[in-house]
Amino acid sequence: MITKIADRVFCILFLSAFVLGMVLIPSTNAVAQGSPWFAAHLSGNHVAAYNWPVGAILTLTIDDPNTPGFPDFVGTEIVPESDLYGGTWINFELPGFELRPGQYMTITDGFTTRTHTVKTVIVTSVDLLADTISGEAEPNSDVGVNAHYESGGHYVYRNFVADVNGNWMIDLSISGPNEGEGPTYDIVAESWGTAFQRGEDEGITYYAWSGNDTDGDSIADDFDNCPNENAFGYDADEDGCIDTASGLETLLQNMPADEVATNMKKSLLAVVKNATKSLNKGNVTAAIKQLEAFILRIEAQRGKKISELAADLLIAYAQNVIMLR
Numbered sequence: 001m002i003t004k005i006a007d008r009v010f011c012i013l014f015l016s017a018f019v020l021g022m023v024l025i026p027s028t029n030a031v032a033q034g035s036p037w038f039a040a041h042l043s044g045n046h047v048a049a050y051n052w053p054v055g056a057i058l059t060l061t062i063d064d065p066n067t068p069g070f071p072d073f074v075g076t077e078i079v080p081e082s083d084l085y086g087g088t089w090i091n092f093e094l095p096g097f098e099l100r101p102g103q104y105m106t107i108t109d110g111f112t113t114r115t116h117t118v119k120t121v122i123v124t125s126v127d128l129l130a131d132t133i134s135g136e137a138e139p140n141s142d143v144g145v146n147a148h149y150e151s152g153g154h155y156v157y158r159n160f161v162a163d164v165n166g167n168w169m170i171d172l173s174i175s176g177p178n179e180g181e182g183p184t185y186d187i188v189a190e191s192w193g194t195a196f197q198r199g200e201d202e203g204i205t206y207y208a209w210s211g212n213d214t215d216g217d218s219i220a221d222d223f224d225n226c227p228n229e230n231a232f233g234y235d236a237d238e239d240g241c242i243d244t245a246s247g248l249e250t251l252l253q254n255m256p257a258d259e260v261a262t263n264m265k266k267s268l269l270a271v272v273k274n275a276t277k278s279l280n281k282g283n284v285t286a287a288i289k290q291l292e293a294f295i296l297r298i299e300a301q302r303g304k305k306i307s308e309l310a311a312d313l314l315i316a317y318a319q320n321v322i323m324l325r
C-alpha cells in the first residue's frame, strides 16, 4: 500500500522536493539553488537525484552496515534533459533491494559526490477529520512534513522535533508557528505530501503520505487496517476498523504494564472474554452487563492501576462495542 501512494505522488513529488530543498526551509544546511542533491524515498523504495548536469553518468552505491557485503547496491543512470521547474532529475529504481534507515548512500558523477545516511522517518497515521499526521523518527530529531493538494499549486510545511520516544504528530488545523510554514491546511482525499529528514550533505529522506480515503471514515487508506469498512464514530483506537469485543481483547492484551498493571489486566481480560462468549452465544443482555462491569472496574482504578489515557481508550472502546449490539 505504501508503494501505491509513493508511485502516485512521485512525479509531482519532484516539485515539492525541489522547492522545499532549495527555497522554503530556512536551515543552515539548506540546499543551494542549482546544487546537485539527492533523496531516499523510503516509502516508495527508490532514490532520486536532482540538479545534476544533463548527460552526467551518475553512480549510486548503497551500503547496509548490517550486512557483510560492500556495497549492497550499485546502479548507474544518465541524467536526461528536463525542462521541469528549471532543474534535472533522474530516478533510480532499486530492484531486489530494500531501502532501510541506517543505510549509507553515495552518489557521484565523477566530479561531485554526495552522501546520505537514510534517516528513520515514517508516517503511521493520517486523519482527515482532525487534519493530523503522525509518525515516528529518532528521539528528539528534527522532522519536516509537507502537504499538497492534487493540483500541486498549494502547499504548506511544518518543522518540529520528535518527542523523547521518537513519536510525533503535527496538527495542520493550526497554522505554522515558524516563518513561511503556511496557513492551516485541510487534509482531503486529494491531499498528499511527505514527512522528511535532512542529512548533513545535501541528502534527504522522504516518506510519502496520501489523504486517499476509500471508505470515508477519515483514516487514510494507507493507515486504515480496514480500508473498505467505514468505522467512523465506532473506532476508539483509530485503526480504521469498527470496534469489536475481540478487538477489545487484543487492545487490552497489547497494553504495556505502565498503562495497565499486570494483575489488573488479567482480571479485565477475563471479563472481556466472558463478554465475547456471551455475544457468540447470542446473549446480548449478558454481554452488555459484562461490558458495563468492565467499565466500572476501570473507572475504579483510573489513575491508579490504569493510566488516565488507557482508561479513556478502553472505556470508549467498550462503549462502542455496547452501542453496536
Ligand SMILES: [Ca+2]
Pocket (backbone or CB within 6 Å): 213, 214, 215, 216, 217, 218, 219, 220, 221, 224, 226, 227, 240
Ligand atoms: Ca478509511
Ligand SMILES: [Ca+2]
Pocket (backbone or CB within 6 Å): 231, 234, 235, 236, 237, 238, 239, 240, 241, 242, 243
Ligand atoms: Ca477500531
Ligand SMILES: [Ca+2]
Pocket (backbone or CB within 6 Å): 215, 217, 219, 224, 225, 226, 227, 228, 229, 230, 231, 239, 240, 241
Ligand atoms: Ca476503515
